[in-house]
Amino acid sequence: MPLFSRNGLGGLISQKKPRQGQQNVATPQPNNLDPVSLENGAIKVKLGHNVLCYEDGLWTSEVGGSSGNTLKEITRIKKHNIQLAEENNLLKYKINVLLDMLAVSNADYVLKDNELEYQRKHKQSCDK
Structure with missing residues (x-):
């Protein structure tokens, strides 16, 4: 057997027939x-x-x-909703700070009122 034969290298590698393309595949047309x-x-x-x-x-x-609505509109509305929620949280925080300031002011008023009442009672007891 010759070294280089028609069937490949010494018959070790056989020639394969070329594959035929698939016949039933539809190629897309520009109008599709x-x-x-x-x-x-x-x-x-x-x-x-x-x-x-x-x-x-x-x-x-x-x-x-x-x-x-389109998805763009929904996305815009969601961003606006998040912005409003953040603004709402800031306003709640400001209200809590104002309530704390009011409580401190009220406590100072009560303390000074009690001190003034004590001074009046002490003065009346000294006058007698």
Whole structure:
């Protein structure tokens, strides 16, 4: 048997038949692709009834058609809600500080009133 034969190196490696491509695979046609658009620096991709928008480093989803709030609107409302909650916490803290100041002021008033009452009683007892 020759060293270099038609079947490979000494018959050790056999020639393989080239594979035939799959026949039933449909290649996408340009009219089947979902449109991708670039509007105002934002990339928009339409997938079925949803529209995905890449803007400011975030992918947001917009519902196609004229229905309800978009994800961008929901995100904006959530940020506003967080801001209002923080403002509410600050106002509660300020109210607690004011109540503490009122309590100290009231305690000072009561203390001075008691001291004044003591002085009046002490003066009356000295006058007798």
